[in-house]
Amino acid sequence: MVINLIDKVKKQHLIKRYTYLIVALFIAAIGYNLLVYPAKIVAGGANGLSILIDKIFHIPPYIFILVFSVSVLIISLFVLGIEKSSGSIVATFLYPVFVNLTSGITTIIDVGKSDMILICLFAGLISGWTSGIIYKTGFSSGGLSLVNQMIYEKFKISISKVNFFSNMVIVLLGAYYYGIENIIYAFIVLYIISIVIDRVLLGISKHKVFYIMTSKEEEVKNYLLKNLGQKVTEFDVISGYLNKNDKVLMTVVPTKNYIKLKEEVEKIDANSFFVIADSYQTSANT
Secondary structure (H helix, E strand, O other), X not given: OHHHHHHHHHHHHHHHHHHHHHHHHHHHHHHHHHHHHHHOOOOOHHHHHHHHHHHHHOOOHHXXXXXXXXXXXXXXXXXXXXXXXXXXXXXXXXXXXXXXXXXXXXXXXXXXXXXXXXXXXXXXXXXXXXHHHHHHOOOOOOOHHHHHHHHHHHHOOOHHHHHHHHHHHHHHHHHHHHOOHHHHHHHHHHHHHHHHHHHHHHOOOOEEEEEEEOOOHHHHHHHHHHHOOOOOEEEEEEOOOOOOEEEEEEEXXXXXXXXXXXXXXHHHOOOOEEEEEEXXXXXXXX
């Protein structure tokens, strides 16, 4: 009975993951055909390559994306193995199908090219959101990301460096064929994508973590406990510069209290030292 229940939960979770993946791939294809391809924004990845290949060899984007992604997947199965490559299988075949199915969307909705900044903004938002959802469900979009992973496995060059270099080459080729302004548009899209992916994966920070080092720790602690109603944790530390024992106060406060706490700590102790960081999740067992 328990085993059947666990299997049922696992099955429901798997169905949910694949549903999110399919929806994300479909929306990504719409974004490509509605914004990226008509505006010829060559911002790296298989999408950017497909626009270049279409320009040079007049091969429809969905055909290139399919051939390129399948070829990379086959090589990846030998280089990375089935375990590391399996997460890309669905996207490899389904995304080019969706690109083909939505290729006529501009006949229904034509956004034009009069405001390229706005187009870049929405292209980045859609691409970043869909990529974030794909990563969050534990899958991969395949294509160039698999190429970067294979280069890392073989040559031990960090994926971030390989990704930056490969995208930069594609962006520069886009500038050659579509004009220097394509670099500006590509960087806008890539920057927005990176921000949105982080927000999808990590969420929006609703709290701030304060690490406070002060000579007036009791006053600061009392303010946190009595005025803000926040819990405080104390750490015993050794100052690296002065080589003496000290204490650090740690507290997590809602973002709305960020300025209030910062100003009050500086008011209590003008010589205090503190570090502030975003907190995306807090949990406690009481």
